[in-house]
Amino acid sequence: MRWWGWGHDGVSFTHEDKPALAPFLRQRIDLDVTRVTSVPVAFEHLDIAEPSLSPALQAALEQALGGGPASTDALDRVVHARGKSLRDLVRHRRGELGRLPDVVVRPGDEDEVAAVLRAALDADAVLIPFGGGTSISGSLEAPARERRTIVSLDLSRLSRVLAVDEASRLARIQAGAFGPDLERQLNARGWTLGHFPDSFTHSTLGGWIATRSSGMQSDRYGDIGDLTRAVRVVTPSGLLATRPVPSTSTGPSVREMVLGSEGRLGVITEATLHVRRVPERRIILGYLFPTWADGLAAMRDIAAGEAAPSVTRVSDANETAFSFATRKKPSILDRLKSRALTTYLRRRHDFDVEAMCLSFIGYEGSPRHVAAQRKLVGRTVGRHGGVCIGSSPGELYDQKKFDTPYIRDFLLDRGALADVSETSAPWSALPELYDTVMAAGHGAFDELGVRGFMMCHLSHSYHAGACLYFTFAFKPSAQEDGLREYDLVKSAIQQAFVDSGATLSHHHAVGTEHARWLEEDISAPGVAMLHALFTGVDPGANLNPGKIV
């Protein structure tokens, strides 16, 4: 992972093969994509504080690692200092590194994790577990004024699928496994976890559990909480191990306390999860709806019906326009097809091309099952004025779905800020929630006097509601004050969530970025319960302090 941005060196987002993008960004956020105005400070110019690590603790950590290294390498410390929130990226690019971890350790098994935790507690050090480092909620950074030694515990060596119980459709998997590696190991035996968050390429199982992640196919596979049947966690009072039973009545769920715990209760080392056979057939179809209201209503009715698609997603008109603007240069055939479709839509359905909304609906299973589901869903779509536009948009979406995070770096290079905020709410609340959040975001843009852009999609449908996922972008009016201006927009959106009865985050966790809305979301006694739990388990506040509450 790059220390200053997303992903691998050599991979980046470009406008050059997307002819409609430059005019789109010019028009929407007043951005000239040809001008790179801001680049990350060079690594060798970073001002990296000396690590605060006593020889005794260093020796204890190396003993815990069976003689392995306790790394104080500068790049290691910088990479492990933060996640990839917009605030993290902006500050890292500027060379404002904050409180770096003093040492990075990479235990090789659960016993070594336990020994590292013991050594850290004995020395009254702070321990911060690190998976893929993709948090966008500030879950990984040490408090600025932390004076104790900070140990970053990197789980990447715990990366194996340990066992698959085929009759029970359960897999035991180590917490440090990255998405692609984990799927490769499962696929080789004919299985899949089916968990594909946007961060998939660079995030780990342990990170998903610690933040309550949700994947693109959650409609079928469930959120990570639904997938996770049992956990193993190294805690200050020993190894917490729950049983992989399908349902249980053992008081308040300890498994659910680990989900979303962001390292505050200990270090997740392993989990037992639902797996499914790689489906015989898998298809994501594109649909167009005349309006956002039609798209929302269709998704709600699909959730209430007897079909069970694997993906339900609909973009608002802005996001639809953005999707079309990021298409690569079309072939002549593509252009003809596209023009024919547009003509057809205008004539046949009285579609307003400016208002239309792009939707993806996925199906999985046996050919017979897929066919039956498509038919059922197709009827509901049709009732709301939608039309199917075939499988090619879905294939494109499926291919590029993990590339989105690179766009933020592309925009930062050009002086623009972009970020996401997502929430969930009951079906009945979604239309007004959308309007309120859009108004709040644009109100903040107006206050700043900038031309800002906001777009949204609905994804992750449930019985009683769905997730609304907002993306916003703007060019700050004063470059050096970008984060203050970002705060204003982000806060306006988050405040609109909780004011509308929605939640502060559907699947991006609390960390430090969302902590100030927690009490409004789960009420003061709810926060008190979290305090009671964290303080009771970790009275010295050694485990990732300052996160969530």
Next chain:
Amino acid sequence: MRWWGWGHDGVSFTHEDKPALAPFLRQRIDLDVTRVTSVPVAFEHLDIAEPSLSPALQAALEQALGGGPASTDALDRVVHARGKSLRDLVRHRRGELGRLPDVVVRPGDEDEVAAVLRAALDADAVLIPFGGGTSISGSLEAPARERRTIVSLDLSRLSRVLAVDEASRLARIQAGAFGPDLERQLNARGWTLGHFPDSFTHSTLGGWIATRSSGMQSDRYGDIGDLTRAVRVVTPSGLLATRPVPSTSTGPSVREMVLGSEGRLGVITEATLHVRRVPERRIILGYLFPTWADGLAAMRDIAAGEAAPSVTRVSDANETAFSFATRKKPSILDRLKSRALTTYLRRRHDFDVEAMCLSFIGYEGSPRHVAAQRKLVGRTVGRHGGVCIGSSPGELYDQKKFDTPYIRDFLLDRGALADVSETSAPWSALPELYDTVMAAGHGAFDELGVRGFMMCHLSHSYHAGACLYFTFAFKPSAQEDGLREYDLVKSAIQQAFVDSGATLSHHHAVGTEHARWLEEDISAPGVAMLHALFTGVDPGANLNPGKIV
């Protein structure tokens, strides 16, 4: 509710209309059903201690109730003293009442609940919430040596369905609503909660949530935890109110901490729950499998397939025999049909009538959906040698499903003890778990030198496993020592659960009956987390102390 047993006066179980039952019980547990040997002591002979209630607390409670009564009525106190575990029934029948609550209050709304809690805390009294009083895990009894005043808070006046959000398919329901009342209110608007535990007739929504209940149709509707989207709970630090969002990432789930909390965190006053339209078609079909192993394998394969039935249940050979023994006197036509079926089964499928296992599978939805599901399930059943025996056994099961608890009183009158123990485990573990538990139970019978009976069914199928529900009965060798002998059998079964990697209970909660297996189930750090939570929220241990941990 009867003070000494299950249900309403005037309703009871009888063998008289079931010609095969007397010989069955004679053969299996050496019981003569014609001899009633043990009756509950008369209420007027009970030795009821004076309530310990200061005039100040009484006044404070009555003020909290807006002038309503704080009842010290003897029958009230006896009914609210315990649930309906076998241990509860035996002791109540003998007149061994234990530590009765000193006062019973029935607040009329959430504000009154909060005022009662405040009054109890101010006086350092103990508060025990009471729903329907059907707990069979000892969740309701005060500790024997408790010296503080004990307030039983009966929620039965909070019984309303407050609102239905039709678009979101969510209902706000008060916690004191009993099953039938709640369904009546929902059905009147075309909706159903779909939660039907065995205790349905006499249990409440708040009790279901406080104990992690599961209903007979959980395959389709989910357990109470899946159904419950938001809770309102009066806690020592104020009103805990979570939001009815479909999924959220706000740290460890506070909603999940309330589920199964058995009154230790406060008083549940209201919840927002999934509801569904009353299905257009609903059918429960009977099937017969040649053996228990065939039945288990079929249920596993159905869970792994593309059908989604509402009920999956298969009885072992013993429970199948018991079901046939409790049939009412058949008509000549019934007998002819039954004889024809037996002949058919023997010829066509080489069925061993002693080994065959009765199964119920339920379907709900549109006629087309029901037909498609039946067909899919039918194929899986057939692959495992099962045959469909039509809808009449299912209709019978559906009608008498809530009557089972009356049988315990019938047996107690005749000197026999019967109880249940249920668990859940992954599919791969179920066959051996069954054998181990059966061996443990019969080992205990042998040790006692009694002829004991055990039977079992699988119900509540999930992705990765299912619930096994055991029923056992025997006539103690020494009547006065019945509870000691019962303990031996019950403990052997429970120990076999946790020794086999299964859970101490799938849906009957921990209470005091199962608390000794909690550490083996969720591990010592798990118990420490529950301690941290309970102690932090309720430092004075005023809320239903002694339960769970």
